[in-house]
Amino acid sequence: MLLFNAEFLREEFDLVDRKLNKIVNATATIKEVLFEKNTVVTSVYRDDPDSTHYYYRAVDLRSRDLTEKQCKKLEKIINQLFPYGKKPYQTMLYHNSGSGWHFHIQVRAEHDEEV
Numbered sequence: 600m601l602l603f604n605a606e607f608l609r610e611e612f613d614l615v616d617r618k619l620n621k622i623v624n625a626t627a628t629i630k631e632v633l634f635e636k637n638t639v640v641t642s643v644y645r646d647d648p649d650s651t652h653y654y655y656r657a658v659d660l661r662s663r664d665l666t667e668k669q670c671k672k673l674e675k676i677i678n679q680l681f682p683y684g685k686k687p688y689q690t691m692l693y694h695n696s697g698s699g700w701h702f703h704i705q706v707r708a709e710h711d712e713e714v
């Protein structure tokens with residue numbers, strides 16, 4: 600099941616790229632089947648034009664309910680199923696960008712001049 604860390608995130612999630620919406624929902628289903636855990640959205644829009652979050656093409660998901668090994672497995676599966684399509688980028692990143700470890704899921708712009 601896809602859950603939201605705050606109610607405003609649900610409203611922001613309604614605005615995300617359609618393909619991203621599908622990948623996030625697929626990720627939630629895969630995570631539930633493999634690890635019997637729900638998926639929590641922790642961040643959607645960010646006011647930074649250098650970030651895919653700015654274009655509603657990225658969503659962050661909680662990772663702390665899984666082990667590191669499970670996180671890496673999920674990252675590998677999602678990137679195999681849904682390749683980003685533009686090197687060196689990947690659809691799912693399991694990373695710590697300064698605010699703690701989490702999953703970042705992104706999709707590519709339809710027009711390549713964007714981030």
Ligand SMILES: [Zn+2]
Nearest residue numbers: 657658659703
């Ligand atoms: Zn992110």
